[in-house]
Amino acid sequence: LEESAKLATVLERLGDRLAAYDDWGQPAQYIPSLARIPARQFAVAACLRSGQTVTAGSPEKRFSIQSISKVFTLCLAMGRHGEQLWSWVGREPSGTSFDSLSILEAHGGKPRNPFDNAGAIVTTASLLSGREPKAALTELLDFVRYLADDEGIYIDNEVAQSEAKTGFTNVALANLMRAKGTILEPPELVLGTYFHQCAIEMSASQLAQAGRALAFLPLAPSAISVSQRRRVNALMVTCGLYDQSGDFAFQVGLPAKSGVGGGLLLLVPNQASIAIWAPGLNAKGNSKVGIRIAAHIAEEMNWSLYS
């Protein structure tokens, strides 16, 4: 209770604090339907282990979760393929931009980790193997709805189409991986599924709810086992913010996953699941103000992985 009161105070003061920020970054320019979203807005929703939820800004406003979806896809892919998954995708930070072709080629077409674009295209492909894209997307959406305990979560088709028209780098990544045999499905089917998965829309409240299972909520092992949860948390620490993951560990010290929609899922293991959204990005493709909010909350609440 004390904790939720403290967090409520921190979040109450957040609006005033943010009002003083001049530079909110720029929404993702390469996805046309994201490019026009005004940068000066934010949302925070925090679900605490005690059952309380504390919010700030516009917690019910829906945004494109983009790469945050990769966390949920990874959970399903781990469940579906077990250890075999790691023969197709690595688990090292890439140290390069989220859509780097050169690092993929340097490693013979095997992505460095499941959170850069190439790696997520592989985990998405692994959900397809032998079935229609629609079946894989239905499974993913059902899984996210189950985790969030909310049936009202959908894919924004306009965003998916928008990205399908302009996602040339992702097309190149998928083709390179098809050529090297990392994926065996037709690249256009895999990409169609990948773009739709990235176009899942959620509010900060829904995303924080869904994150509980990765932070503290015990689930049936068939949904997410304890060992899977730990592994996903570890990958969020090492690879969750692309080539800013090291800096984020240094500044904030908590597992997180970003998306180019400006979202950030921040976990406080055993304590809280926090969704943050501010659509303007920094040069690394992560939410500029979102990172500042995460750092502020971690500091004020004295939350860190590192004692």
Ligand code: GLU
């Ligand atoms: N859909 C985006 C892309 O493939 C996801 C990238 C991100 O959110 O970081 O470019």
